[in-house]
Amino acid sequence: MTEWTVKPGDALRVFSPKGDPRDPKTDLSQAYIVPDPFTLQPSYLSDFIATPPFSVTERTKLVSVLGKEISDTLYEQADRAINELVCTIALDNRLATWKSIESQLQLILDTCATIRKSAQDLISLTSPNIIDASVTRGALSADQLVKKMLLDQVDPQEYALKVHLKGITGPCTKALADIKNKIKKGRKPDTTFRLFLLRLINAMNAEGLEIKVPSNENVFDNVHPTFSFIIALLDIGVEKGKAAIEASALEAKEKQKAIKALSQYRKSTRSIVHYLRDSPLK
Numbered sequence: 214m215t216e217w218t219v220k221p222g223d224a225l226r227v228f229s230p231k232g233d234p235r236d237p238k239t240d241l242s243q244a245y246i247v248p249d250p251f252t253l254q255p256s257y258l259s260d261f262i263a264t265p266p267f268s269v270t271e272r273t274k275l276v277s278v279l280g281k282e283i284s285d286t287l288y289e290q291a292d293r294a295i296n297e298l299v300c301t302i303a304l305d306n307r308l309a310t311w312k313s314i315e316s317q318l319q320l321i322l323d324t325c326a327t328i329r330k331s332a333q334d335l336i337s338l339t340s341p342n343i344i345d346a347s348v349t350r351g352a353l354s355a356d357q358l359v360k361k362m363l364l365d366q367v368d369p370q371e372y373a374l375k376v377h378l379k380g381i382t383g384p385c386t387k388a389l390a391d392i393k394n395k396i397k398k399g400r401k402p403d404t405t406f407r408l409f410l411l412r413l414i415n416a417m418n419a420e421g422l423e424i425k426v427p428s429n430e431n432v433f434d435n436v437h438p439t440f441s442f443i444i445a446l447l448d449i450g451v452e453k454g455k456a457a458i459e460a461s462a463l464e465a466k467e468k469q470k471a472i473k474a475l476s477q478y479r480k481s482t483r484s485i486v487h488y489l490r491d492s493p494l495k
Contacts, residue, residue, distance in 0.1 A: 223248065224248070224249040225246055225247070225248065225249055226246070226247050226248075226249045226251070227244060227245070227246050228244070228245055228247075229241055229243065229244045229245070230243060231243070243258075253314065253388050253391075253392075255308040255309050255310070255311075255314075256308075256309075257300050257301070257304045257307070257308060261300065261304065261461070261462070262296075262299060262300050262303050262304070262457050262458060262461045262463075263296065263457060264292070264295055264296045264299050264450075264453045264454055264456075264457040265453060265456075265457070266288075266292055267288055267291070267292065267449070271449050272288070274445060274449070275442065275445055275446065275449070278438065278441045278442050278445045279422075279438050279439070279441075279442045280438045283420075284420060286416070286419070286420070287416050287417065287419075287420050290412060290413070290415075290416030291413060291416065291446055293412065294409050294412035294413050294416070294446075294450075295409075295446070295449075295450035295453060295454065297408065297409065297412070298405060298406070298408075298409040298450060298454065298475075298478065299450070299453070299454035299457055299458065299475065301405045302405065302454070302471055302474050302475050302478070303454075303457075303458050303461065303463060303467070303471040303475070305470075305471070305474070306467065306470075311392050311395050311396045312396060314392060315389060315392045315393070315396065318385045318388055318389045318392070319389065321381065321382075321385050322382060322385055322386065322389070325378045325381060325382050328376060328378065329376060329378065332374055332376045335374060336374055338356075338359075339359075339360060339363055340360070341360045341361070341363070341364045344356065344357060344360070403488075406478065406480070406488065407488060409447075409450075410443070410485075410488055410489065413443055413446065414489075417439065417442075422439050422442075423439065424437075424439050424440065424443070424489060425437030425439055425440055426440060426486055426489045426490050427440060427486060436482070440485075440489075443485065443489075444482065444485065447478065447479065447480070447485075448479060450478075451475055451476065451478055451479050454475050455472050455475055455476070458471045458472055458475065459472070
């Protein structure tokens with residue numbers, strides 16, 4: 214769900230839930246590669262649902278629509294855009310929601326607050342410098358007795374209690390504020406489709422292909438080849454995606470729901486015009 218892709222020279226972090234990936238004994242069947250710094254967002258494993266590469270027939274159709282040869286780089290980027298679109302739709306029920314991520318961040322912050330309060334309570338209970346003022350004079354209270362015992366038996370160097378949580382609370386507070394903006398009420402754009410178009414546009418611009426968006430008046434008449442190319446890619450992507458979902462390890466109900474949802478991405482020409490012209494594709 215991101216326009217980030219691995220390029221030579223990028224800073225990466227690799228980790229495995231089963232151990233250190235630098236250790237040859239670590240099982241890398243489920244290893245994760247993430248950008249550094251990592252951006253918090255719903256994510257999926259890229260190999261769970263794999264759309265096949267463009268066939269000869271599909272390449273011939275795309276060249277015919279665009280009216281010129283297409284580089285392997287553009288094909289690769291289009292493949293990636295289609296795969297991301299399909300995976301995001303197919304794994305919709307399995308992806309973490311912004312609400313669930315918000316709850317997880319809040320749980321961390323609440324736990325940090327509890328730890329701070331517990332640390333303060335522990336200092337109050339054990340520090341010989343903090344004596345219960347309500348204790349009557351003439352006899353040692355339980356509080357004084359326990360603190361005297363600790364003072365005599367605990368090495369002063371081991372007595373210090375330090376809790377440094379700003380390194381955790383800082384990033385979590387910042388991420389929580391960012392997520393609250395993402396889940397505000399109101400009409401939300403189709404982020405999945407927006408990212409699909411964004412990847413295609415960036416790849417086409419890198420090839421020197423300018424996207425010519427028709428006006429509302431001639432939206433159905435003689436559209437530019439670059440616009441027709443996007444429509445053709447989307448049509449091919451939907452069909453490739455439906456086949457990939459059917460062949461995936463998803464449960465039967467998930468497949469049915471995903472294929473139905475993906476079919477709805479065969480959007481009208483006018484809808485695509487709206488996204489290309491009115492949405493902030495930056």
